Amino acid sequence: MRRIEERVMTDAESGPGARLAVDGSIATAVLIVGSGPGGSAAAHAFAGSGLDVLVAERGSHLPSVPRDEIVTAMHVDKRYANTEKWYDASDGKPFTPGTYYYVGGNTKFYGAALPRFRRQDFERTPMQEGFSQGWPFGYAEMEPYYTRAEKLYRVHGRLDEDPTEPEHSEDFPFPALEHEPDIERFAASLRAQGLHPYHTANGLEVTSQAEREEERASDGTPSFADRKSDAWNRLLKPALDADERIQLLTELRITRLIAAKDGRRLVAAEGTYRGKPVTIHAERIILAAGAANTAALLLRSGVANSSDLVGRNYMVHNTTFLVGVHPLRRNRTAWQKTIGVNDWYLAGDDRPPLGNMQMLGKLSAEMLKGFFPLLPRFLLKWVTDRSIDLCLISEDVADPGNRVTADGERIVVRWKRNNLAAHQHLVGNVRKAVRKAGFPFVFTRLMGIATNSHMCGTTAAGTDPASSVVDENCRAHDLDNLWIVDSSVFPSSAASNPVLTISANALRVADKIRAALAP
Incomplete structure (x- = not known):
């Protein structure tokens, strides 16, 4: 398989997939921010959907060390x-902090503990x-x-x-x-x-x-x-291999989400690709940047926070x-x-x-x-x-x-x-x-504040828009086309490793999105 970055960046190449235009813009049906267990699971669930899906990862692939x-x-x-x-x-x-910016996120470093949360x-x-x-x-x-x-x-x-x-x-x-x-x-x-x-x-x-x-x-x-x-070798790489409409762009950092004038939809995401400004026009945006970075992105963008709960809990x-x-x-x-x-x-x-x-x-x-x-x-x-x-x-x-x-x-x-x-x-x-x-x-x-690889809760899910940030399907109460699939949606932390629950929930949410699009 060729490097996905090369496929995304080649304007002259024919066929489906996101394209970077001369003005530094990309158009895609689905933008997934982050390639950890949530983002990679969501991408995997979109394989075969017929949608153009772009996974934006601010880091790169792991460097090789003997x-x-x-x-x-x-x-x-x-x-x-x-x-x-x-x-x-x-x-x-x-x-x-105990977090890393690489393709696959923290799962490249974890101990592969994959328990279910208890009932x-x-x-x-x-x-x-x-x-x-x-x-x-x-x-x-x-x-x-x-x-x-x-x-x-x-x-x-x-x-x-x-x-x-x-x-x-x-x-x-x-x-x-x-x-x-x-x-x-x-x-x-x-x-x-x-x-x-x-x-x-x-x-x-x-x-x-x-x-x-x-x-x-x-x-x-x-x-x-x-x-x-890990999220790369079991979820994202198989999705890239199976569906050429799913694309990965590394060293792409999303810095701001842009809402439409009516405030009910996001129309774009702004960021930098290897130091150069880029704008991604997306019909649907899925955040999976981790509990701290997802909250920080929403706060910097001034969206999805009518409850004043983004970043809290x-x-x-x-x-x-x-x-x-x-x-x-x-x-x-x-x-x-x-x-x-x-x-x-x-x-x-x-x-x-x-x-x-x-x-x-x-x-x-x-x-x-x-x-x-x-x-x-x-x-x-x-x-x-x-x-x-x-x-x-x-x-x-x-x-x-x-x-x-x-x-x-x-x-x-x-x-x-x-x-x-x-x-x-x-x-x-x-x-x-x-x-x-x-x-x-x-x-x-x-362990103290820096041991935060299990962090969660900053955009908690719930049925009441006044006391939660996203609904039961992890869609933002305030926005019709924004979903969150990392651990930030957890209303509680349980007392167990979160990776399997993050990925299972991301699969669930992606299925909900696909079902809503079905004719």
């Missing part, structure tokens, strides 16, 4: 960091602090799209272990990745404690221990062998990294991210929902060096050779005071942590379980 240099490049040299600094409203200081995650639920807000559509509507997204992402999993797993109309497409011996020992100890460890839903394809070793660092770094399912999860160390036992696991525990996910008889426990990819000295630059590498290696590494996630409750604003080109984030007592309860429960499993030394680190 596999044996990838961890240092990622965690020490920060070679992949390409996001501008954002600013903490509490003190005005800049920070580097209860779509319902209004009392938390220890406040309420988890209900969604304008429920699990039943999402279920067939979850099934479809699992097939696209080639998800591996099991249905018979986690009591909180919602009903599936079909089994996982592939069997779960088996635990390696040290993780199986840990799982056995958890079961002996009366817990229900389960094999996590995952999008990594490995068939041998050697392949697992090669993917050891792929939770947090790219997989250049493409064994990790920003959520990122309460997240703690927990490391248990057995000084006399080495952990030789290569791909560690195969186990989870949801025994505290839903409310119990005497407690509110607490959250999820899952594995991190196996930590290494190089990864920790980025967090602890002053500690010697030999000490970090001694710890990580003997550690078991966990990520604990609790819900961050929607709060209108937590918000994203745009100060010119700067993104400013105001985030005050909430529901922390429930998260501390979860951390305490897991700390006890890890010690009982034979790891006497336990270290924890509560």
Whole structure:
């Protein structure tokens, strides 16, 4: 397949597809802003529609780095960091957010964790602090799209272990990745404690221990062998290959949306293509730039905000990294991210929902060096050779005071942590379980404002235009031809990884758009 950028940019070439005119303008039926899990899923759903679809990605494809240099490049040299600094409203200081501008978005770097939200995650639920807000559509509507997204992402999993797993109309497409011996020992100890460890839903394809070793660092770094399912290799690239009317233009940053005089429709999007101004005339615009950038674009454009809720209700999860160390036992696991525990996910008889426990990819000295630059590498290696590494996630409750604003080109984030007592309860429960499993030394680190790869909520969906930004089909209440399909539409953050839910919802929304166009 030729580079899509070349096909878009060649005016003289015949055939369908968007064209860049001499005056720097493009006309298309559908403009999708962003190529992460939402934008790529929407593009995939438009394959075969007969519509010209242009995917605008402000970044480029990932640069190539030798596999044996990838961890240092990622965690020490920060070679992949390409996001501008954002600013903490509490003190005005800049920070580097946990997001990346590349084709495929953050899925190029994630750990391929692809769980469904639970049925209860779509319902209004009392938390220890406040309420988890209900969604304008429920699990039943999402279920067939979850099934479809699992097939696209080639998800591996099991249905018979986690009591909180919602009903599936079909089994996982592939069997779960088996635990390696040290993780199986840990799982056995958890079961002996009366817990229900389960094999996590995952999008990594490995068939041998050697392949697992090669993917050891792929939770947090790219997989250049493409064994990790991401938005590019499973959604967008297949769509480009299948339908020449779907186009991708990289290094195209959309900076402003232009509304018609009546204010009910968008007529164009303005931006820059490799530094040069460009105007895209689109009949329909779908935003999938991520919770912060989508909100910032709407605020800079002055559209879709009659509710004054654009940018508000920003959520990122309460997240703690927990490391248990057995000084006399080495952990030789290569791909560690195969186990989870949801025994505290839903409310119990005497407690509110607490959250999820899952594995991190196996930590290494190089990864920790980025967090602890002053500690010697030999000490970090001694710890990580003997550690078991966990990520604990609790819900961050929607709060209108937590918000994203745009100060010119700067993104400013105001985030005050909430529901922390429930998260501390979860951390305490897991700390006890890890010690009982034979790891006497336990270290924890509560992650802060920069750990925002799970951010959501800034254009929340709802049925009431006064209390939401988009409707149940994720179309803006204020505009007839604007939809949003990234995590910004989430009314609640749940306590789980968001990628599968983003993609499933984007498939659902694209189907709604296509159905409305059918004769």
